[in-house]
Amino acid sequence: MDPLSALSVASxxxxxxxxxxxxxxxxxxxxxxxxxxxxxxxxxKSFSNDLSSVAADAQNRVKEFxxxxxxxxxxxxxxxxxxxxxxxxxxxxxxKMTAKTQGNRLRNLEANGRAAFRAIWxxxxxxxxxxxxxxxxxxIMMNVLMCLWDEGKKTxxxxxxxxxxxxxxxxxxxxxxxxxxxLQDDFKKISDGGHLTxxxxxxxxxxxxxxxxxxxxxxxxxHGQKSPPLPIAANLEATSKKILDTLRFEGMTGRHEQIATxxxxxxxxxxxxxxxxxxxxxxxxxxxWVTGKPASGKSTLIKFISTHPSLRxxxxxxxxxxxxxxxxxxxxxxxxxxxxxxxxxxxxxLYQLLSQKPELCHVVSPRRQLFYDLAGQNAAPPAWxxxxxxxxxxxxxxxxxxxxxxxxxxxxxxxxxxxxEEFVAFLKHLHLQCQPKLCxxxxxxxxxxxxxxxxxxxxxxxxxxxxxxxxxxxxxGGNISIQELRQAEPKDMRALMKEIRDKAEGIxxxxxxxxxxxxxxxxxxxxxxxxxxxxxxxxxxxxxxYEAIQRTVSPSNLEMASKLYQLVMEWKRxxxxxxxxxFLWFALDCMDPLQQMSYPNRSKERVLLPLVTRTLAGNxxxxxxxxxxxxxxxxxxxxxxxxxxxxxxxxETNWSKICSQGPQNYQPTVNLVIALVNHLRSLGPAPxxxxxxxxxxxxRVLKISGDIQNTPENRAYIAIILDQIELDHLLPPHLAPxxxxxxxxxxxxxxxxxxxxxxxxxxxxxYLQAKADALPETGSPHYRNYKGKSAFKSLFTRxxxxxxxxxxxxxxxxxxxxxxxxxxxxxxxxxxxxxxxxNDVTPWHISRRLDTVEFLLTQxxxxxSYLKNQIKSRVKxxxxxxxxxxxxxxxxxxxxxxxxxxxxxxxxxxIKHEILPDIEYSRLENEFPDLTIGHNNAYAMRREYDLGRPxxxxxxxxxxx
Numbered sequence: 001m002d003p004l005s006a007l008s009v010a011s012x013x014x015x016x017x018x019x020x021x022x023x024x025x026x027x028x029x030x031x032x033x034x035x036x037x038x039x040x041x042x043x044x045k046s047f048s049n050d051l052s053s054v055a056a057d058a059q060n061r062v063k064e065f066x067x068x069x070x071x072x073x074x075x076x077x078x079x080x081x082x083x084x085x086x087x088x089x090x091x092x093x094x095x096k097m098t099a100k101t102q103g104n105r106l107r108n109l110e111a112n113g114r115a116a117f118r119a120i121w122x123x124x125x126x127x128x129x130x131x132x133x134x135x136x137x138x139x140i141m142m143n144v145l146m147c148l149w150d151e152g153k154k155t156x157x158x159x160x161x162x163x164x165x166x167x168x169x170x171x172x173x174x175x176x177x178x179x180x181x182x183l184q185d186d187f188k189k190i191s192d193g194g195h196l197t198x199x200x201x202x203x204x205x206x207x208x209x210x211x212x213x214x215x216x217x218x219x220x221x222x223h224g225q226k227s228p229p230l231p232i233a234a235n236l237e238a239t240s241k242k243i244l245d246t247l248r249f250e251g252m253t254g255r256h257e258q259i260a261t262x263x264x265x266x267x268x269x270x271x272x273x274x275x276x277x278x279x280x281x282x283x284x285x286x287x288x289w290v291t292g293k294p295a296s297g298k299s300t301l302i303k304f305i306s307t308h309p310s311l312r313x314x315x316x317x318x319x320x321x322x323x324x325x326x327x328x329x330x331x332x333x334x335x336x337x338x339x340x341x342x343x344x345x346x347x348x349x350l351y352q353l354l355s356q357k358p359e360l361c362h363v364v365s366p367r368r369q370l371f372y373d374l375a376g377q378n379a380a381p382p383a384w385x386x387x388x389x390x391x392x393x394x395x396x397x398x399x400x401x402x403x404x405x406x407x408x409x410x411x412x413x414x415x416x417x418x419x420x421e422e423f424v425a426f427l428k429h430l431h432l433q434c435q436p437k438l439c440x441x442x443x444x445x446x447x448x449x450x451x452x453x454x455x456x457x458x459x460x461x462x463x464x465x466x467x468x469x470x471x472x473x474x475x476x477g478g479n480i481s482i483q484e485l486r487q488a489e490p491k492d493m494r495a496l497m498k499e500i501r502d503k504a505e506g507i508x509x510x511x512x513x514x515x516x517x518x519x520x521x522x523x524x525x526x527x528x529x530x531x532x533x534x535x536x537x538x539x540x541x542x543x544x545x546y547e548a549i550q551r552t553v554s555p556s557n558l559e560m561a562s563k564l565y566q567l568v569m570e571w572k573r574x575x576x577x578x579x580x581x582x583f584l585w586f587a588l589d590c591m592d593p594l595q596q597m598s599y600p601n602r603s604k605e606r607v608l609l610p611l612v613t614r615t616l617a618g619n620x621x622x623x624x625x626x627x628x629x630x631x632x633x634x635x636x637x638x639x640x641x642x643x644x645x646x647x648x649x650x651x652e653t654n655w656s657k658i659c660s661q662g663p664q665n666y667q668p669t670v671n672l673v674i675a676l677v678n679h680l681r682s683l684g685p686a687p688x689x690x691x692x693x694x695x696x697x698x699x700r701v702l703k704i705s706g707d708i709q710n711t712p713e714n715r716a717y718i719a720i721i722l723d724q725i726e727l728d729h730l731l732p733p734h735l736a737p738x739x740x741x742x743x744x745x746x747x748x749x750x751x752x753x754x755x756x757x758x759x760x761x762x763x764x765x766x767y768l769q770a771k772a773d774a775l776p777e778t779g780s781p782h783y784r785n786y787k788g789k790s791a792f793k794s795l796f797t798r799x800x801x802x803x804x805x806x807x808x809x810x811x812x813x814x815x816x817x818x819x820x821x822x823x824x825x826x827x828x829x830x831x832x833x834x835x836x837x838x839n840d841v842t843p844w845h846i847s848r849r850l851d852t853v854e855f856l857l858t859q860x861x862x863x864x865s866y867l868k869n870q871i872k873s874r875v876k877x878x879x880x881x882x883x884x885x886x887x888x889x890x891x892x893x894x895x896x897x898x899x900x901x902x903x904x905x906x907x908x909x910x911i912k913h914e915i916l917p918d919i920e921y922s923r924l925e926n927e928f929p930d931l932t933i934g935h936n937n938a939y940a941m942r943r944e945y946d947l948g949r950p951x952x953x954x955x956x957x958x959x960x961x
Contacts, residue, residue, distance in 0.1 A: 009065045011373050013058045013140040017133045058083050082136055145208050172214040179208040209375045216367045239372045240361035247351040249338050255330035258627040259303045266467035267304045275456050281317040289452040290441035292460025294644050295509035298441040302411040319405035327352035331412035334646035336577055340417040346389035364395045397434035406436035413442035424451045461506020468511050472497050475515050481526040492528050546648045549621045561619040562662030570668040574707045578637035581612045581626050590674035593720040599682040669708040670717050676701045677721055685729045706764035719770035726755050742811045750802040760805040761812035763852045806861045809852045843916035846891050857902040871896050890915050
């Protein structure tokens with residue numbers, strides 16, 4: 001039996017399981033909401049035929065599967081018996097339920113409805129049914145996976161006959177083998193009639209299911225024209241929503257919203273006549289290239305095009321009767337990795353396109369559709385990879401062929417964070433495959449000039465003189481002082497405006513900045529000589545202009561400007577997202593670690609936003625700006641007005657100078673952590689139930705605290721600040737979910753002294769060291785010695801051991817890849833098993849975690865037998881000698897060495913640098929990371945309003961590395 005047929009067997013059985021689960025849910029609905037009118041009961045009548053159909057299909061497919069895999073026949077026979085028994089019992093249940101709807105019995109049901117339902121099924125029986133159905137689901141998946149694994153050699157032999165080549169199929173089989181190795185104990189448990197209760201076991205099963213669905217990639221046509229031979233599930237709508245949710249990421253529209261709307265009456269020439277409208281309306285298959293100098297208005301023009309009311313009208317002339325699908329994306333080098341990577345580009349384009357046609361989700365992404373069918377709607381597939389995204393986009397294009405036309409607008413090719421030659425080749429290949437209207441913009445670098453030399457194009461600085469005149473006349477000429485000067489000296493005013501336009505040389509941003517400087521002068525000195533003096537003093541280059549603008553900041557404002565820049569840059573450095581405007585305002589005053597401040601409520605935020613705007617304008621002269629969105633769920637954020645401003649401030653000399661103008665020994669990270677804790681406090685004491693929003697705040701606090709410079713003074717600050725989280729009872733009562741997706745067994749285990757354990761998992765070494773320093777002096781019962789042992793060690797010595805610091809520090813990095821890793825978008829070859837091929841796990845990541853583990857070992861914390869065995873098995877599994885070739889191999893090799901030689905720091909430093917070269921370079925590369933955090937509902941997103949936009953809403957605990 002071929003792999004996809006085997007998976008279709010699993011899909012059929014799971015359809016039967018889902019049907020049974022739906023029936024149980026219907027029972028609960030009737031029992032809980034019965035009000036004398038039983039429409040739901042009446043609907044159950046129609047279930048009888050459906051039950052027979054899905055049960056028969058499941059049983060037939062299991063028998064067929066058993067004949068193909070005789071070695072699994074005994075297990076499959078038991079599974080078939082369970083399906084038969086389940087069908088009989090469900091049938092009896094339906095008979096009882098529907099019988100009560102006949103004649104006089106209906107009236108009895110109406111009078112004694114809930115008692116009647118209880119007589120059919122008790123609460124205990126309902127729960128038993130759920131467990132039985134879940135056991136059938138797990139059994140069929142385990143049997144299918146084990147058979148696929150067992151038949152790996154046979155599968156390899158078939159590889160040469162499959163489109164895509166032997167390499168792709170062998171890779172899929174290898175990935176299945178890796179995940180199945182970790183499932184052997186789980187398989188035995190399920191074979192013995194048990195079920196997976198530990199979340200980590202369920203995640204291991206999901207990993208194996210995902211890798212098995214990889215057969216779709218090697219059997220599907222490379223153009224996405226063939227549909228996989230799998231049954232179409234009934235839950236397409238739910239799966240489509242899931243797929244769309246995972247494509248979306250925070251900041252996806254951030255750059256679009258940040259780009260200023262065109263000044264009234266500018267750029268209108270583009271749609272009136274010329275090459276561009278001809279290109280839109282014709283069958284011209286070339287890429288249209290918008291180019292020009294930095295800050296000449298390319299991004300503004302692309303936004304103008306993609307939002308112009310007449311765009312679709314022009315495109316419809318080309319599309320004819322076909323439906324139009326339009327999408328755009330703005331690469332942003334100062335933004336998150338998702339905002340400047342091809343992964344982010346394709347996720348955004350697919351999200352926009354599939355939002356217009358969600359019924360195509362299962363066709364475009366059959367692998368994820370199959371994964372959700374097999375693993376369930378609550379399962380979590382891995383982060384999107386660019387190859388998968390590329391194939392999905394191609395499938396979309398082929399799916400609408402003959403019925404729709406595709407138009408894509410991509411801004412800022414030069415802002416792509418990667419190899420530009422490969423990126424352009426990728427775009428051109430995509431253009432060849434999908435045949436969309438493709439309009440791109442970039443600076444006139446040689447790579448783009450060579451590739452698009454034969455394409456229709458326009459160069460911004462050659463076409464915007466009239467627009468610049470309109471802007472100067474409107475913005476400068478609309479000022480009262482200028483109007484009065486124009487009446488007094490009209491000739492000089494005309495000469496002034498001409499000089500501004502000529503000096504600009506087509507750089508629109510230069511004009512905007514200069515006009516603002518002149519307006520400021522005119523406000524207090526309405527003399528032509530003063531205006532000319534300022535204009536002549538302003539340089540023509542943008543970088544020099546930023547420097548000149550910075551010099552105009554008054555000495556009394558330089559300190560505030562420095563604080564603003566440092567807070568914004570520190571947020572980017574550790575989080576790489578746009579900081580929330582209100583949160584920035586709040587963080588400015590958070591200096592005292594013991595200071596408790598009330599975070600602004602919603603009504604006060606509206607009052608504060610104009611003050612934030614005024615503060616930025618007065619202290620940075622527009623270099624930092626507030627950006628707002630039409631979406632009420634997206635917060636106003638603060639960022640640099642342009643990429644050139646971000647590049648300018650990152651120059652070493654400029655940054656050193658700006659920092660020197662701030663308060664002495666200013667630590668922006670401390671301000672951010674104090675603000676975060678105060679913001680967390682605004683939520684009040686932790687509730688008993690799981691609070692995702694609270695988890696996300698704690699996630700941020702620990703992440704940023706771990707990045708602070710590890711000095712005695714900073715450690716003392718961090719300890720005082722973070723201790724308030726426990727003192728004010730802000731931690732959730734149940735912390736095991738923090739580790740549920742690592743390889744730490746969490747079933748029936750506790751997390752005692754929670755913040756320390758979380759700090760170990762998040763590599764927050766500053767807090768761990770601070771607490772270790774304080775332990776000998778503290779008299780708190782929380783840290784007293786236990787049975788004469790060292791205080792730090794005694795925290796985790798119990799008859800039923802809780803999750804220990806050492807476990808948290810070792811396994812924090814090895815979270816199962818079900819939800820991706822901390823640096824989403826950085827690595828485009830992420831796999832779900834361990835850290836295999838995860839190039840985004842850098843030497844710096846590993847070094848930080850090893851430092852945490854080493855510190856805990858020096859505090860006399862000893863590894864348990866379980867932990868030692870886990871390390872040994874991982875080192876053995878890698879079966880590699882010498883220099884380790886993957887991050888996972890290197891990490892486990894070094895942990896094993898550390899357990900033996902932690903007391904010999906010289907030896908460990910030497911071997912660590914041998915195995916992990918370029919740690920310092922890796923540290924610099926790790927700045928401005930793309931961090932993921934979970935928002936699965938509008939409420940969570942709304943609470944994040946105040947903090948700004950993280951990079952990706954998929955995952956809640958992905959920073960454990």
